[in-house]
Amino acid sequence: MDLVSTSREALRIGAVSYLNSKPLVHGLTALEGAQVRFDLPSRLADDLSAGRLDVALVPIVEYLRHPEYQLLSSACVACWGPVLSVKLYFRTPPEEVQRLALDEGSRTSAALAQILLAQLHDVRPQLVQLPIGDSIDDVEADAVLLIGDRAMQTSDDQFAEVWDLGDRWCRWTELPFVFAAWVARPDLPVHASQLADVFDSVRDRGVAAIESIVAAEAANLGLEPALVRDYLTRYLHFTLAKREQLGVELFAKHCRELGLVEASRSSLEHSS
Known part of the structure:
Protein backbone atom coordinates (compact mmCIF):
# COMPACT_ATOMS: atom_id res chain seq x y z
CA MET A 1 0.00 0.00 0.00
CA ASP A 2 1.23 3.50 -0.89
CA LEU A 3 1.31 5.82 2.11
CA VAL A 4 2.21 9.04 0.27
CA SER A 5 -1.05 9.61 -1.59
CA LEU A 24 3.50 -6.16 14.53
CA VAL A 25 6.50 -5.00 12.48
CA HIS A 26 7.11 -8.02 10.23
CA GLY A 27 7.32 -6.62 6.69
CA LEU A 28 6.77 -3.03 7.86
CA THR A 29 9.92 -1.75 6.13
CA ALA A 30 8.50 -2.86 2.78
CA LEU A 31 5.68 -0.29 2.95
CA GLU A 32 5.89 2.27 0.17
CA GLY A 33 5.98 5.88 1.27
CA ALA A 34 7.22 5.10 4.78
CA GLN A 35 10.47 5.70 6.64
CA VAL A 36 10.73 3.14 9.45
CA ARG A 37 13.11 3.58 12.37
CA PHE A 38 13.63 1.06 15.17
CA ASP A 39 14.41 2.12 18.73
CA LEU A 40 13.48 1.61 22.37
CA PRO A 41 9.80 2.20 23.22
CA SER A 42 10.70 5.06 25.58
CA ARG A 43 12.79 6.83 22.93
CA LEU A 44 10.09 6.39 20.31
CA ALA A 45 7.63 7.99 22.72
CA ASP A 46 9.93 11.00 23.14
CA ASP A 47 10.40 11.34 19.38
CA LEU A 48 6.65 11.11 18.74
CA SER A 49 6.01 13.83 21.34
CA ALA A 50 8.72 16.04 19.81
CA GLY A 51 7.32 15.66 16.29
CA ARG A 52 10.25 13.67 14.95
CA LEU A 53 7.86 10.79 14.18
CA ASP A 54 4.32 10.75 12.81
CA VAL A 55 3.37 7.30 14.09
CA ALA A 56 5.00 4.97 16.61
CA LEU A 57 4.49 1.73 18.47
CA VAL A 58 4.65 3.26 21.93
CA PRO A 59 3.96 2.28 25.54
CA ILE A 60 0.23 2.53 26.18
CA VAL A 61 0.87 4.90 29.08
CA GLU A 62 2.08 7.48 26.53
CA TYR A 63 -1.31 7.36 24.82
CA LEU A 64 -2.90 8.05 28.21
CA ARG A 65 -0.56 11.00 28.81
CA HIS A 66 -1.39 12.69 25.49
CA PRO A 67 -5.13 13.22 24.94
CA GLU A 68 -4.37 14.65 21.49
CA TYR A 69 -2.91 11.34 20.22
CA GLN A 70 -4.88 8.98 18.00
CA LEU A 71 -4.97 5.22 18.56
CA LEU A 72 -4.63 3.92 15.02
CA SER A 73 -5.28 0.22 15.00
CA SER A 74 -6.47 -2.84 16.87
CA ALA A 75 -2.88 -4.11 16.69
CA CYS A 76 -1.22 -4.12 20.12
CA VAL A 77 1.10 -6.07 22.42
CA ALA A 78 -0.97 -7.63 25.21
CA CYS A 79 -1.09 -10.59 27.59
CA TRP A 80 -3.74 -12.66 29.39
CA GLY A 81 -1.33 -13.90 32.07
CA PRO A 82 2.46 -14.34 32.33
CA VAL A 83 4.30 -12.24 29.77
CA LEU A 84 7.90 -13.54 30.36
CA SER A 85 9.54 -10.33 29.14
CA VAL A 86 8.47 -7.86 31.85
CA LYS A 87 9.89 -8.84 35.23
CA LEU A 88 10.56 -7.24 38.58
CA TYR A 89 13.58 -8.75 40.35
CA PHE A 90 13.63 -8.35 44.15
CA ARG A 91 16.73 -8.33 46.35
CA THR A 92 14.52 -7.81 49.40
CA PRO A 93 10.96 -8.87 50.18
CA PRO A 94 8.54 -6.69 48.13
CA GLU A 95 7.17 -4.94 51.22
CA GLU A 96 10.69 -3.74 52.12
CA VAL A 97 11.58 -2.14 48.77
CA GLN A 98 12.87 1.42 49.20
CA ARG A 99 14.73 1.88 45.92
CA LEU A 100 13.42 0.69 42.54
CA ALA A 101 15.55 0.66 39.37
CA LEU A 102 13.59 1.02 36.12
CA ASP A 103 14.75 -0.28 32.74
CA GLU A 104 15.57 2.71 30.52
CA GLY A 105 13.42 1.24 27.76
CA SER A 106 10.28 1.08 29.90
CA ARG A 107 7.37 3.48 30.35
CA THR A 108 4.21 1.38 30.69
CA SER A 109 6.04 -1.34 32.62
CA ALA A 110 7.56 1.29 34.92
CA ALA A 111 4.07 2.56 35.75
CA LEU A 112 2.76 -0.99 36.17
CA ALA A 113 5.55 -1.90 38.61
CA GLN A 114 4.76 1.15 40.74
CA ILE A 115 1.03 0.40 40.70
CA LEU A 116 1.51 -3.21 41.79
CA LEU A 117 3.93 -2.29 44.58
CA ALA A 118 1.58 0.42 45.84
CA GLN A 119 -1.60 -1.63 45.59
CA LEU A 120 -0.29 -4.98 46.81
CA HIS A 121 2.23 -3.82 49.42
CA ASP A 122 1.59 -0.09 50.04
CA VAL A 123 5.14 0.66 48.86
CA ARG A 124 6.20 3.89 47.06
CA PRO A 125 9.96 3.52 46.47
CA GLN A 126 12.57 5.98 45.29
CA LEU A 127 13.10 5.57 41.54
CA VAL A 128 16.42 5.28 39.69
CA GLN A 129 17.18 4.40 36.08
CA LEU A 130 18.95 1.32 34.76
CA PRO A 131 20.56 2.34 31.44
CA ILE A 132 20.25 -0.06 28.52
CA GLY A 133 24.00 -0.67 28.45
CA ASP A 134 24.13 -1.68 32.12
CA SER A 135 23.40 -5.07 33.61
CA ILE A 136 21.20 -5.79 36.59
CA ASP A 137 24.37 -6.17 38.71
CA ASP A 138 25.41 -2.57 37.91
CA VAL A 139 22.64 -0.92 39.90
CA GLU A 140 22.18 -0.67 43.67
CA ALA A 141 18.46 -1.10 44.23
CA ASP A 142 16.13 -3.29 46.24
CA ALA A 143 14.18 -4.19 43.10
CA VAL A 144 15.04 -3.95 39.40
CA LEU A 145 12.59 -3.84 36.49
CA LEU A 146 13.75 -5.43 33.23
CA ILE A 147 11.75 -5.50 30.01
CA GLY A 148 12.11 -6.97 26.55
CA ASP A 149 14.67 -9.49 25.45
CA ARG A 150 17.04 -9.02 28.39
CA ALA A 151 14.27 -9.89 30.84
CA MET A 152 13.98 -13.24 29.06
CA GLN A 153 17.72 -13.77 29.23
CA THR A 154 18.19 -13.00 32.97
CA SER A 155 18.18 -15.88 35.43
CA ASP A 156 15.74 -15.77 38.37
CA ASP A 157 18.03 -17.78 40.66
CA GLN A 158 19.91 -15.04 42.54
CA PHE A 159 16.87 -13.05 43.70
CA ALA A 160 14.63 -13.16 46.75
CA GLU A 161 11.54 -13.03 44.56
CA VAL A 162 10.68 -12.39 40.90
CA TRP A 163 7.39 -11.01 39.62
CA PHE A 179 1.71 -2.90 26.92
CA ALA A 180 1.95 -1.04 23.59
CA ALA A 181 -0.09 0.12 20.61
CA TRP A 182 0.22 2.10 17.37
CA VAL A 183 -0.34 5.78 18.12
CA ALA A 184 -0.22 8.88 15.90
CA ARG A 185 0.17 12.61 16.37
CA PRO A 186 -2.84 14.82 15.63
CA ASP A 187 -1.08 16.38 12.61
CA LEU A 188 -0.88 13.03 10.83
CA PRO A 189 -0.11 13.62 7.10
CA VAL A 190 -2.28 10.72 5.88
CA HIS A 191 -5.80 9.58 6.75
CA ALA A 192 -5.95 7.66 10.03
CA SER A 193 -8.43 5.17 8.58
CA GLN A 194 -5.91 4.25 5.88
CA LEU A 195 -3.29 3.51 8.52
CA ALA A 196 -5.70 1.40 10.57
CA ASP A 197 -6.00 -0.96 7.62
CA VAL A 198 -2.23 -0.93 7.08
CA PHE A 199 -1.25 -1.78 10.65
CA ASP A 200 -4.02 -4.36 11.04
CA SER A 201 -2.81 -6.05 7.84
CA VAL A 202 0.85 -5.95 8.92
CA ARG A 203 -0.18 -7.57 12.22
CA ASP A 204 -2.21 -10.27 10.48
CA ARG A 205 0.66 -11.12 8.12
CA GLY A 206 3.10 -11.16 11.04
CA VAL A 207 0.93 -13.57 13.03
CA ALA A 208 0.67 -15.79 9.94
CA ALA A 209 4.47 -15.75 9.65
CA ILE A 210 5.14 -16.81 13.25
CA GLU A 211 7.21 -19.86 12.27
CA SER A 212 9.65 -17.82 10.20
CA ILE A 213 9.87 -15.24 13.00
CA VAL A 214 10.53 -18.03 15.52
CA ALA A 215 13.35 -19.48 13.42
CA ALA A 216 15.06 -16.13 12.90
CA GLU A 217 14.67 -14.76 16.43
CA ALA A 218 15.58 -17.96 18.30
CA ALA A 219 18.92 -17.96 16.49
CA ASN A 220 19.32 -14.22 16.94
CA LEU A 221 18.67 -14.20 20.69
CA GLY A 222 20.15 -17.58 21.60
CA LEU A 223 16.78 -18.84 22.88
CA GLU A 224 15.15 -22.21 22.32
CA PRO A 225 12.70 -22.13 19.37
CA ARG A 243 -11.53 -6.82 27.52
CA GLU A 244 -8.20 -5.28 26.54
CA GLN A 245 -9.92 -1.89 26.47
CA LEU A 246 -11.29 -2.50 29.96
CA GLY A 247 -7.78 -3.42 31.11
CA VAL A 248 -6.36 -0.17 29.72
CA GLU A 249 -9.12 1.87 31.36
CA LEU A 250 -8.42 0.26 34.75
CA PHE A 251 -4.68 0.84 34.29
CA ALA A 252 -5.44 4.49 33.49
CA LYS A 253 -7.46 4.80 36.70
CA HIS A 254 -4.57 3.50 38.82
CA CYS A 255 -2.10 5.73 36.97
CA ARG A 256 -4.24 8.77 37.79
CA GLU A 257 -4.50 7.78 41.45
CA LEU A 258 -0.69 7.56 41.77
CA GLY A 259 -0.08 10.73 39.78
CA LEU A 260 1.68 8.84 36.97
CA VAL A 261 -0.40 10.59 34.30
CA GLU A 262 -1.64 14.17 34.39
CA ALA A 263 -4.36 13.61 31.82
CA SER A 264 -6.18 10.46 30.85
CA ARG A 265 -9.09 9.28 28.78
CA SER A 266 -12.42 7.92 29.85
CA SER A 267 -12.46 5.37 27.02
CA LEU A 268 -10.26 3.87 24.34
CA GLU A 269 -11.08 4.48 20.70
CA HIS A 270 -9.15 3.65 17.55
CA SER A 271 -9.56 4.73 13.97
CA SER A 272 -11.66 2.64 11.63
Missing part, protein backbone atom coordinates in the same frame (compact mmCIF):
# COMPACT_ATOMS: atom_id res chain seq x y z
CA THR A 6 -2.09 12.45 0.75
CA SER A 7 1.37 13.64 1.76
CA ARG A 8 4.40 15.09 0.00
CA GLU A 9 6.80 13.38 2.36
CA ALA A 10 7.27 9.83 3.57
CA LEU A 11 5.39 8.88 6.72
CA ARG A 12 7.84 8.65 9.65
CA ILE A 13 7.13 5.45 11.59
CA GLY A 14 8.82 4.43 14.83
CA ALA A 15 8.91 0.69 15.54
CA VAL A 16 10.20 -1.52 18.33
CA SER A 17 12.74 -4.27 17.69
CA TYR A 18 11.97 -6.35 20.80
CA LEU A 19 10.83 -9.92 20.23
CA ASN A 20 7.40 -9.10 21.64
CA SER A 21 6.74 -6.70 18.75
CA LYS A 22 7.99 -8.82 15.85
CA PRO A 23 4.52 -9.85 14.60
CA ASP A 164 6.17 -11.51 36.09
CA LEU A 165 4.19 -8.26 35.90
CA GLY A 166 1.73 -9.55 33.33
CA ASP A 167 0.88 -12.46 35.58
CA ARG A 168 0.55 -10.23 38.68
CA TRP A 169 -1.77 -7.79 36.90
CA CYS A 170 -3.99 -10.46 35.34
CA ARG A 171 -4.37 -12.40 38.61
CA TRP A 172 -5.13 -9.22 40.53
CA THR A 173 -7.59 -7.63 38.07
CA GLU A 174 -8.84 -10.64 36.04
CA LEU A 175 -8.30 -8.48 32.95
CA PRO A 176 -5.67 -8.57 30.17
CA PHE A 177 -2.84 -6.07 30.14
CA VAL A 178 -1.91 -3.98 27.09
CA ALA A 226 10.00 -23.75 21.54
CA LEU A 227 10.28 -20.89 24.07
CA VAL A 228 10.09 -18.24 21.35
CA ARG A 229 7.07 -19.98 19.79
CA ASP A 230 5.27 -20.25 23.12
CA TYR A 231 6.09 -16.63 23.92
CA LEU A 232 4.56 -15.36 20.68
CA THR A 233 1.56 -17.69 20.57
CA ARG A 234 0.64 -18.59 24.17
CA TYR A 235 1.90 -15.73 26.32
CA LEU A 236 1.25 -12.74 24.06
CA HIS A 237 -1.61 -11.72 21.82
CA PHE A 238 -1.83 -8.85 19.39
CA THR A 239 -5.44 -7.66 19.13
CA LEU A 240 -7.04 -4.93 21.19
CA ALA A 241 -10.64 -6.03 21.84
CA LYS A 242 -13.22 -5.18 24.51
Whole structure:
Protein backbone atom coordinates (compact mmCIF):
# COMPACT_ATOMS: atom_id res chain seq x y z
CA MET A 1 0.00 0.00 0.00
CA ASP A 2 1.23 3.50 -0.89
CA LEU A 3 1.31 5.82 2.11
CA VAL A 4 2.21 9.04 0.27
CA SER A 5 -1.05 9.61 -1.59
CA THR A 6 -2.09 12.45 0.75
CA SER A 7 1.37 13.64 1.76
CA ARG A 8 4.40 15.09 0.00
CA GLU A 9 6.80 13.38 2.36
CA ALA A 10 7.27 9.83 3.57
CA LEU A 11 5.39 8.88 6.72
CA ARG A 12 7.84 8.65 9.65
CA ILE A 13 7.13 5.45 11.59
CA GLY A 14 8.82 4.43 14.83
CA ALA A 15 8.91 0.69 15.54
CA VAL A 16 10.20 -1.52 18.33
CA SER A 17 12.74 -4.27 17.69
CA TYR A 18 11.97 -6.35 20.80
CA LEU A 19 10.83 -9.92 20.23
CA ASN A 20 7.40 -9.10 21.64
CA SER A 21 6.74 -6.70 18.75
CA LYS A 22 7.99 -8.82 15.85
CA PRO A 23 4.52 -9.85 14.60
CA LEU A 24 3.50 -6.16 14.53
CA VAL A 25 6.50 -5.00 12.48
CA HIS A 26 7.11 -8.02 10.23
CA GLY A 27 7.32 -6.62 6.69
CA LEU A 28 6.77 -3.03 7.86
CA THR A 29 9.92 -1.75 6.13
CA ALA A 30 8.50 -2.86 2.78
CA LEU A 31 5.68 -0.29 2.95
CA GLU A 32 5.89 2.27 0.17
CA GLY A 33 5.98 5.88 1.27
CA ALA A 34 7.22 5.10 4.78
CA GLN A 35 10.47 5.70 6.64
CA VAL A 36 10.73 3.14 9.45
CA ARG A 37 13.11 3.58 12.37
CA PHE A 38 13.63 1.06 15.17
CA ASP A 39 14.41 2.12 18.73
CA LEU A 40 13.48 1.61 22.37
CA PRO A 41 9.80 2.20 23.22
CA SER A 42 10.70 5.06 25.58
CA ARG A 43 12.79 6.83 22.93
CA LEU A 44 10.09 6.39 20.31
CA ALA A 45 7.63 7.99 22.72
CA ASP A 46 9.93 11.00 23.14
CA ASP A 47 10.40 11.34 19.38
CA LEU A 48 6.65 11.11 18.74
CA SER A 49 6.01 13.83 21.34
CA ALA A 50 8.72 16.04 19.81
CA GLY A 51 7.32 15.66 16.29
CA ARG A 52 10.25 13.67 14.95
CA LEU A 53 7.86 10.79 14.18
CA ASP A 54 4.32 10.75 12.81
CA VAL A 55 3.37 7.30 14.09
CA ALA A 56 5.00 4.97 16.61
CA LEU A 57 4.49 1.73 18.47
CA VAL A 58 4.65 3.26 21.93
CA PRO A 59 3.96 2.28 25.54
CA ILE A 60 0.23 2.53 26.18
CA VAL A 61 0.87 4.90 29.08
CA GLU A 62 2.08 7.48 26.53
CA TYR A 63 -1.31 7.36 24.82
CA LEU A 64 -2.90 8.05 28.21
CA ARG A 65 -0.56 11.00 28.81
CA HIS A 66 -1.39 12.69 25.49
CA PRO A 67 -5.13 13.22 24.94
CA GLU A 68 -4.37 14.65 21.49
CA TYR A 69 -2.91 11.34 20.22
CA GLN A 70 -4.88 8.98 18.00
CA LEU A 71 -4.97 5.22 18.56
CA LEU A 72 -4.63 3.92 15.02
CA SER A 73 -5.28 0.22 15.00
CA SER A 74 -6.47 -2.84 16.87
CA ALA A 75 -2.88 -4.11 16.69
CA CYS A 76 -1.22 -4.12 20.12
CA VAL A 77 1.10 -6.07 22.42
CA ALA A 78 -0.97 -7.63 25.21
CA CYS A 79 -1.09 -10.59 27.59
CA TRP A 80 -3.74 -12.66 29.39
CA GLY A 81 -1.33 -13.90 32.07
CA PRO A 82 2.46 -14.34 32.33
CA VAL A 83 4.30 -12.24 29.77
CA LEU A 84 7.90 -13.54 30.36
CA SER A 85 9.54 -10.33 29.14
CA VAL A 86 8.47 -7.86 31.85
CA LYS A 87 9.89 -8.84 35.23
CA LEU A 88 10.56 -7.24 38.58
CA TYR A 89 13.58 -8.75 40.35
CA PHE A 90 13.63 -8.35 44.15
CA ARG A 91 16.73 -8.33 46.35
CA THR A 92 14.52 -7.81 49.40
CA PRO A 93 10.96 -8.87 50.18
CA PRO A 94 8.54 -6.69 48.13
CA GLU A 95 7.17 -4.94 51.22
CA GLU A 96 10.69 -3.74 52.12
CA VAL A 97 11.58 -2.14 48.77
CA GLN A 98 12.87 1.42 49.20
CA ARG A 99 14.73 1.88 45.92
CA LEU A 100 13.42 0.69 42.54
CA ALA A 101 15.55 0.66 39.37
CA LEU A 102 13.59 1.02 36.12
CA ASP A 103 14.75 -0.28 32.74
CA GLU A 104 15.57 2.71 30.52
CA GLY A 105 13.42 1.24 27.76
CA SER A 106 10.28 1.08 29.90
CA ARG A 107 7.37 3.48 30.35
CA THR A 108 4.21 1.38 30.69
CA SER A 109 6.04 -1.34 32.62
CA ALA A 110 7.56 1.29 34.92
CA ALA A 111 4.07 2.56 35.75
CA LEU A 112 2.76 -0.99 36.17
CA ALA A 113 5.55 -1.90 38.61
CA GLN A 114 4.76 1.15 40.74
CA ILE A 115 1.03 0.40 40.70
CA LEU A 116 1.51 -3.21 41.79
CA LEU A 117 3.93 -2.29 44.58
CA ALA A 118 1.58 0.42 45.84
CA GLN A 119 -1.60 -1.63 45.59
CA LEU A 120 -0.29 -4.98 46.81
CA HIS A 121 2.23 -3.82 49.42
CA ASP A 122 1.59 -0.09 50.04
CA VAL A 123 5.14 0.66 48.86
CA ARG A 124 6.20 3.89 47.06
CA PRO A 125 9.96 3.52 46.47
CA GLN A 126 12.57 5.98 45.29
CA LEU A 127 13.10 5.57 41.54
CA VAL A 128 16.42 5.28 39.69
CA GLN A 129 17.18 4.40 36.08
CA LEU A 130 18.95 1.32 34.76
CA PRO A 131 20.56 2.34 31.44
CA ILE A 132 20.25 -0.06 28.52
CA GLY A 133 24.00 -0.67 28.45
CA ASP A 134 24.13 -1.68 32.12
CA SER A 135 23.40 -5.07 33.61
CA ILE A 136 21.20 -5.79 36.59
CA ASP A 137 24.37 -6.17 38.71
CA ASP A 138 25.41 -2.57 37.91
CA VAL A 139 22.64 -0.92 39.90
CA GLU A 140 22.18 -0.67 43.67
CA ALA A 141 18.46 -1.10 44.23
CA ASP A 142 16.13 -3.29 46.24
CA ALA A 143 14.18 -4.19 43.10
CA VAL A 144 15.04 -3.95 39.40
CA LEU A 145 12.59 -3.84 36.49
CA LEU A 146 13.75 -5.43 33.23
CA ILE A 147 11.75 -5.50 30.01
CA GLY A 148 12.11 -6.97 26.55
CA ASP A 149 14.67 -9.49 25.45
CA ARG A 150 17.04 -9.02 28.39
CA ALA A 151 14.27 -9.89 30.84
CA MET A 152 13.98 -13.24 29.06
CA GLN A 153 17.72 -13.77 29.23
CA THR A 154 18.19 -13.00 32.97
CA SER A 155 18.18 -15.88 35.43
CA ASP A 156 15.74 -15.77 38.37
CA ASP A 157 18.03 -17.78 40.66
CA GLN A 158 19.91 -15.04 42.54
CA PHE A 159 16.87 -13.05 43.70
CA ALA A 160 14.63 -13.16 46.75
CA GLU A 161 11.54 -13.03 44.56
CA VAL A 162 10.68 -12.39 40.90
CA TRP A 163 7.39 -11.01 39.62
CA ASP A 164 6.17 -11.51 36.09
CA LEU A 165 4.19 -8.26 35.90
CA GLY A 166 1.73 -9.55 33.33
CA ASP A 167 0.88 -12.46 35.58
CA ARG A 168 0.55 -10.23 38.68
CA TRP A 169 -1.77 -7.79 36.90
CA CYS A 170 -3.99 -10.46 35.34
CA ARG A 171 -4.37 -12.40 38.61
CA TRP A 172 -5.13 -9.22 40.53
CA THR A 173 -7.59 -7.63 38.07
CA GLU A 174 -8.84 -10.64 36.04
CA LEU A 175 -8.30 -8.48 32.95
CA PRO A 176 -5.67 -8.57 30.17
CA PHE A 177 -2.84 -6.07 30.14
CA VAL A 178 -1.91 -3.98 27.09
CA PHE A 179 1.71 -2.90 26.92
CA ALA A 180 1.95 -1.04 23.59
CA ALA A 181 -0.09 0.12 20.61
CA TRP A 182 0.22 2.10 17.37
CA VAL A 183 -0.34 5.78 18.12
CA ALA A 184 -0.22 8.88 15.90
CA ARG A 185 0.17 12.61 16.37
CA PRO A 186 -2.84 14.82 15.63
CA ASP A 187 -1.08 16.38 12.61
CA LEU A 188 -0.88 13.03 10.83
CA PRO A 189 -0.11 13.62 7.10
CA VAL A 190 -2.28 10.72 5.88
CA HIS A 191 -5.80 9.58 6.75
CA ALA A 192 -5.95 7.66 10.03
CA SER A 193 -8.43 5.17 8.58
CA GLN A 194 -5.91 4.25 5.88
CA LEU A 195 -3.29 3.51 8.52
CA ALA A 196 -5.70 1.40 10.57
CA ASP A 197 -6.00 -0.96 7.62
CA VAL A 198 -2.23 -0.93 7.08
CA PHE A 199 -1.25 -1.78 10.65
CA ASP A 200 -4.02 -4.36 11.04
CA SER A 201 -2.81 -6.05 7.84
CA VAL A 202 0.85 -5.95 8.92
CA ARG A 203 -0.18 -7.57 12.22
CA ASP A 204 -2.21 -10.27 10.48
CA ARG A 205 0.66 -11.12 8.12
CA GLY A 206 3.10 -11.16 11.04
CA VAL A 207 0.93 -13.57 13.03
CA ALA A 208 0.67 -15.79 9.94
CA ALA A 209 4.47 -15.75 9.65
CA ILE A 210 5.14 -16.81 13.25
CA GLU A 211 7.21 -19.86 12.27
CA SER A 212 9.65 -17.82 10.20
CA ILE A 213 9.87 -15.24 13.00
CA VAL A 214 10.53 -18.03 15.52
CA ALA A 215 13.35 -19.48 13.42
CA ALA A 216 15.06 -16.13 12.90
CA GLU A 217 14.67 -14.76 16.43
CA ALA A 218 15.58 -17.96 18.30
CA ALA A 219 18.92 -17.96 16.49
CA ASN A 220 19.32 -14.22 16.94
CA LEU A 221 18.67 -14.20 20.69
CA GLY A 222 20.15 -17.58 21.60
CA LEU A 223 16.78 -18.84 22.88
CA GLU A 224 15.15 -22.21 22.32
CA PRO A 225 12.70 -22.13 19.37
CA ALA A 226 10.00 -23.75 21.54
CA LEU A 227 10.28 -20.89 24.07
CA VAL A 228 10.09 -18.24 21.35
CA ARG A 229 7.07 -19.98 19.79
CA ASP A 230 5.27 -20.25 23.12
CA TYR A 231 6.09 -16.63 23.92
CA LEU A 232 4.56 -15.36 20.68
CA THR A 233 1.56 -17.69 20.57
CA ARG A 234 0.64 -18.59 24.17
CA TYR A 235 1.90 -15.73 26.32
CA LEU A 236 1.25 -12.74 24.06
CA HIS A 237 -1.61 -11.72 21.82
CA PHE A 238 -1.83 -8.85 19.39
CA THR A 239 -5.44 -7.66 19.13
CA LEU A 240 -7.04 -4.93 21.19
CA ALA A 241 -10.64 -6.03 21.84
CA LYS A 242 -13.22 -5.18 24.51
CA ARG A 243 -11.53 -6.82 27.52
CA GLU A 244 -8.20 -5.28 26.54
CA GLN A 245 -9.92 -1.89 26.47
CA LEU A 246 -11.29 -2.50 29.96
CA GLY A 247 -7.78 -3.42 31.11
CA VAL A 248 -6.36 -0.17 29.72
CA GLU A 249 -9.12 1.87 31.36
CA LEU A 250 -8.42 0.26 34.75
CA PHE A 251 -4.68 0.84 34.29
CA ALA A 252 -5.44 4.49 33.49
CA LYS A 253 -7.46 4.80 36.70
CA HIS A 254 -4.57 3.50 38.82
CA CYS A 255 -2.10 5.73 36.97
CA ARG A 256 -4.24 8.77 37.79
CA GLU A 257 -4.50 7.78 41.45
CA LEU A 258 -0.69 7.56 41.77
CA GLY A 259 -0.08 10.73 39.78
CA LEU A 260 1.68 8.84 36.97
CA VAL A 261 -0.40 10.59 34.30
CA GLU A 262 -1.64 14.17 34.39
CA ALA A 263 -4.36 13.61 31.82
CA SER A 264 -6.18 10.46 30.85
CA ARG A 265 -9.09 9.28 28.78
CA SER A 266 -12.42 7.92 29.85
CA SER A 267 -12.46 5.37 27.02
CA LEU A 268 -10.26 3.87 24.34
CA GLU A 269 -11.08 4.48 20.70
CA HIS A 270 -9.15 3.65 17.55
CA SER A 271 -9.56 4.73 13.97
CA SER A 272 -11.66 2.64 11.63
